[in-house]
Amino acid sequence: MMDDFHLFPVDASSSAQQVDWLFYALILMSLFFIAAVFLPIFYFSIRYRRGAKVDRSNPQIGSNLLETGWTVLPLLISLGVFTWGALVYFRLETPPANALQVQVVAKQWMWKLQHAEGKREINELHLPLGTTISLTMTSEDVIHSFFVPAFRVKQDVLPGKYTTEWFRPTRLGEYHLFCAEYCGTNHSAMIGRVVVMRPADYEEWLNSGETGRSIVFEGHRLFQERGCSGCHVDSRAIHAPPLEGVYGKQVPLASGEIVTADDQYLRDSILVPGKQISAGYENLMPSYTGHISEAEIMQIIAYLKSLGEQRPER
């Protein structure tokens, strides 16, 4: 799939054909308008060329009917295309539940990825065919963009923020992974490959070589080692919000706002605890900025997410 000459890109995800159909429709629409402009221009240029003896009497210099026509018709076509584009976009931007999670940390100039089971990769992403994958992504430095042309997906990867991207591979093979947002000197070397494998091969790959411990396991270890558990697990000395069941909940803040405890909220609470204080608590927690890596924060969040209603262990 890589290195072969193509006129159109391979479609290897469940979204690819949807984007392609819209693209073909846009080409058809373009051909229609090109014909509507170019054919009269050619025709008039020949028929009414200087010196040609044709009837030029009573030239029109305006027609509200025509003007209305070429205002309204393109407008209607545009609204149709807009709606189509927006529907597919909505689907592209809304990750389905129960997707296989992969965490992505970008930095100048490499992609660091970790599978939920713990396997780590650099500039490569192995995936099982037919499984929905959801990437949670952030950057350690500048803005990057995770682009897999064969999947027709792209999402900027920002420092200080989580973004997500999802796809369901539908074709075995190896595909390009590009950084699409200019990120400095070796931007064009920030490339890699996505390998779509049969599920059985993927399992085998997952368990071969250095497999590591699962993200949740690592998150639990960090939760204890970094002292989170000291306060957040039934501590009598310090009044800290309990974390069981917090993921995805509505959290009332001291400021009176109510926020959803999503990945971004938990990340901010670890790095900048004073930013959004839970109602009823004091701002006692030290900031972990500079003491913890982006990958580690993602692991802790994965652990918190895995807790459900269960109380974390000390």
Add this chain to the structure above:
Amino acid sequence: METHLEAESATARIVRTSGRMAPVNYLSREHGVKSWLLTTDHKRIALLYLFTILFFFTIASVAAAMMRIELLTPQGDLVTSETYNKLFTIHGVLMVWFFLIPSIPAVLGNFVIPMMLGARDVAFPKLNLISWYLFIIGGALALWSLVHGGVDTGWTFYTPYSTTYANSHVISMAAGIFVAGFSSIATGLNFIVTVHKLRAPGLTWFRLPLFIWSMYATSLIMVLATPVLAITLGLMSLERFWGIGIFDPKLGGDPVLFQHLFWFYSHPAVYIMILPGMGVISEVITCFSRKQVFGYAWIASASMAIAILGFLVWGHHMFVSSQSIYAGMVFSILSFIVAIPSGIKVFNWTATLHKGSISFHTPMLYALGFIGLFTIGGLTGLFLAALAVDVHVTDTYFVVAHFHYIMVGGMVTAFMGGLHYWWPKITGRLYPEFLGKISAIVLFIGFNLTFFPQFLLGYLGMPRRYHAYPPEFQVFHVLSTAGATILGIGYLMPLMYLIWSLKHGRLAGPNPWRATGLEWQTESPPPKHNFEETPIVTGPPYQYSAEEDNQIEMANV
């Protein structure tokens, strides 16, 4: 009717034989460097701008040529990645701010706006000269940055790369653009006041040539949008210099905020780079088809609609930036709507040809080329406005191809058309018509060969700003580089024959095209204050008659 025709051919004879150089004109009246550097004559200032932007165009073109040669092979082997990144940055910065934005407005606009209005000069002649000096100061800062090692942020200066990570002359380059921006603001202001206050008696708003309408719309954008660019670049420089946290999340800032601010200027700026071109096309199409323009009020209103709607679509550059998807939908629909007035213009130009008497002089070839290329550029813009397709093609060569169709296929083509059209007025001499036609065709072919393959490259997934690339993309890059070579020839030819024509071109006379605009009702080159007597306007523009003019011969056919 017969007597009428006789009268026409009599005039035609007069026009042909009246080719003479105005004895005292704006060029011959004073000599010496001082007479140029201290001039407040809008026509001389236009020429100062012409030389300046050609200088920057040359540097930016050399940068493009080096990129195209580098991209002949998939490996990055001609220059280093660092150099390549500086090449596309300098190409973008110089082409956008030091060539395209001033191109038609500051050169052709400066020259013909007062003349089209029947005025002696712009409203503020000294401010006009100050604009040029600001432009020179900005350009000097940009050159300083270039000579001292360049900038590698891309013309978009995205944060936090530009504020924290780039190791190049970001602040001095931003300062250059900042200063040049004030030149743009002053020029816009000058044009707005000129159009309001200096119209000849009888020249009501709906008798204005369409070039004036499009320049008026452009000037509004220049005055309203450019300050936002100044603020944005200022904030970026503050963060880079003092570490004030505005854009870098490590300092508590938001990098996407920069994109909002940047595109709030830079999207309207795209219309600064196309509306003036549309104005030129309206002048040329009518003159060379000897027709009153079709749908005058619609074309004029379309210019204003584009200027206003253009302020509401900046977020379509940010569909994958992490902007809210609902914001994305609003920006998408507005982007489809902003295309409608452009479509109206194209259809009206096409309808103008109906029952015309069409001749294919060089300006007309450029005008027809403009319509074709702008149509393709505009339609591919709809691909980018369509959300789901944009996700795939944004930041790829598809975008590169699209905006070059608008900016080069559109604006530069119109600039070339306008330059040829008004060349006899500016210099008093005609360019060689045959060479003119040949190079217009060469440019058209070269342009398409350069940029059409980039649409395919983009949909295949080739990201922009890549120094090296996977080998399967090479075929398209080779085609593109071959096209760029032809394009280069297409630019060199006019440069040579236009210079040649300054001395050896046939004398043009006041009105070689038998055009109706006021700028043609005075000598070529015009006297210092344009008109011996202030003209009085009694009717609408473009009073051509295809039926009567079908037998006329224009100056150099």
